[in-house]
Amino acid sequence: MSENENGGRKDLRMPDDDEVFAVVTDMLGANRVQVRCADGQERTARIPGRMQKRIWIREDDVVLVEPWDWQDEKADISWRYEKSEADQLRREGHIE
Template sequence: MGKKKSKLSSKVTYDADDIMLPDDEHVLGRVERLVGGDRLLVSLPGGRERTVRIPGKFRGQVLFRSNSYVLLREVMPGSDETLDVVYRYRWEELDHLRERGLLEEWE
């Protein structure tokens, strides 16, 4: 029998400079609920809600729950109708977003 391989630490360290922040091309949103398939219902700043698409690279690999925060990108520039998930923020990264005042609308 072989040796058991030790599990890697589940704690992920991050640098505050490496966190993806919303800019002109991206918008921050909060997941309200899972719609089904590859869709999420997300609340956006200004009280709007949109159904967004989960790209294939996230399906089955990244877990989306209610009240998780995501970074979204417009599929067609200038069109606010179709949005894709670009990044899901980890709970540790939300503290940095709170310090910058980006989550005040939802809290």
């Protein structure tokens, strides 16, 4: 099924049990960013090595983060959504 057949909707990667939606609020340098998570927490998120050179992350990007279970104010970024995908998530009410 192509994008046009179902009204422009794409099947997007949704968060697993241990992941939450987040918006990048600040670039901290040294492969770290400040994110505002959907659960209301501000966290320092780490960009993993597998994403550093392949995926560019900028302020206001919508990402999936995996909060650390031993240190709740930190997280790892596991996915970045394209702008069109982020718009679709907002339209469908997954993120504000």
